Amino acid sequence: MKAVRTIQELRHELAERRTRRSENGLAGVGFVPTMGYLHAGHASLLKKAREECGTVVLSIFVNPLQFGPNEDFDRYPRDEEKDLRLAEECGVDFVFLPSAQEMYPRPIRTTVAVSGLTERLCGASRPGHFDGVATVVSKLLNVVQPDRAYFGMKDAQQVAVVQQMTSDLNMPTEIVPCPTLRDADGLALSSRNVYLSDEERRQALSLPGTLRQAETWLAENADPSALRDRIMEGIQRSPLADIDYVEVLTYPSLLTPEEAMRQELPGDDRLLVACAVRYGKTRLIDNVLLPWNNEKKGAEVHA
Ligand code: PAF
Numbered sequence: 001m002k003a004v005r006t007i008q009e010l011r012h013e014l015a016e017r018r019t020r021r022s023e024n025g026l027a028g029v030g031f032v033p034t035m036g037y038l039h040a041g042h043a044s045l046l047k048k049a050r051e052e053c054g055t056v057v058l059s060i061f062v063n064p065l066q067f068g069p070n071e072d073f074d075r076y077p078r079d080e081e082k083d084l085r086l087a088e089e090c091g092v093d094f095v096f097l098p099s100a101q102e103m104y105p106r107p108i109r110t111t112v113a114v115s116g117l118t119e120r121l122c123g124a125s126r127p128g129h130f131d132g133v134a135t136v137v138s139k140l141l142n143v144v145q146p147d148r149a150y151f152g153m154k155d156a157q158q159v160a161v162v163q164q165m166t167s168d169l170n171m172p173t174e175i176v177p178c179p180t181l182r183d184a185d186g187l188a189l190s191s192r193n194v195y196l197s198d199e200e201r202r203q204a205l206s207l208p209g210t211l212r213q214a215e216t217w218l219a220e221n222a223d224p225s226a227l228r229d230r231i232m233e234g235i236q237r238s239p240l241a242d243i244d245y246v247e248v249l250t251y252p253s254l255l256t257p258e259e260a261m262r263q264e265l266p267g268d269d270r271l272l273v274a275c276a277v278r279y280g281k282t283r284l285i286d287n288v289l290l291p292w293n294n295e296k297k298g299a300e301v302h303a
Helices: 007-017 040-052 080-089 129-144 153-168 191-195 198-204 206-211 214-220 224-236 257-263 294-302
Strands: 002-004 029-034 055-060 094-096 148-152 174-178 241-251 270-279 282-291
Touching: 002 007, 007 055, 007 094, 007 129, 029 040, 029 129, 040 055, 040 080, 040 148, 040 174, 055 080, 055 129, 080 094, 094 129, 129 153, 148 153, 153 174, 153 270, 153 282, 191 282, 198 206, 198 270, 198 282, 206 224, 206 270, 206 282, 214 224, 214 282, 224 241, 224 270, 241 257
Parallel strands: 002 094, 029 055, 029 148, 055 094, 148 174
Antiparallel strands: 241 270, 270 282
């Protein structure tokens, strides 16, 4: 494994690797973009990339562009040594660790904005966040030029935004969505979990605990707004829970079921139940995807 800090060096290394097959006969470049402080969720993305690609590239860059002025950019957890150890264990070939100066050598005047998918959920609570994500992901995809890039579904909105962007801009990278990994108690793995006190973490378990029941509740009563109310009630049973949003939207278009019915989007065959909740100063997101039959549910939505 090699740690690389400049775009020029990474491009040079990859130029030579791109056409080469690995020992197990695999070809192609697999890429896992991260902000570091790696956990088992990141490891699962890296292992999948390792299984499917000849060369695996991991990037670690805490992207200032996607943090709002009052967010946690400065205190975002960082541990390069530990990250490099985990990357090595996962069989990564190249770790790209650019500085902010390397990624943004002068004030940026070109940004990527994906409309429609970014106005709701985290886009509403974190204005500008997805412009920052889309811009840095475009830059990283341009630098690495991977065949496949792996993203975790805990950030389901991010996956929808990146898929829309690569499709709209004819970027040749295939975006591979990967399942959310959870601790044994059910909490979705996130670098930000480290901020939680013991009591906050205990109470935060109401989030995955409530989401686990969503499928049963939807089967009992197919009305998505009733489902949303039940999810809110479930989460609010923990006194520390301060709900930012609970939304039930079609996936990947992120429309309300009513809007989706009007537009008859054939690809939207799932419902995303997505939540953002603060426990103390820590904002956690989590979601569950449920099957959604547009035609059948239509009558129920309008009933
Ligand atoms: O999901 C993340 O860690 C970040 O949003 C990403 C994709 C690495 C872009 O900075």
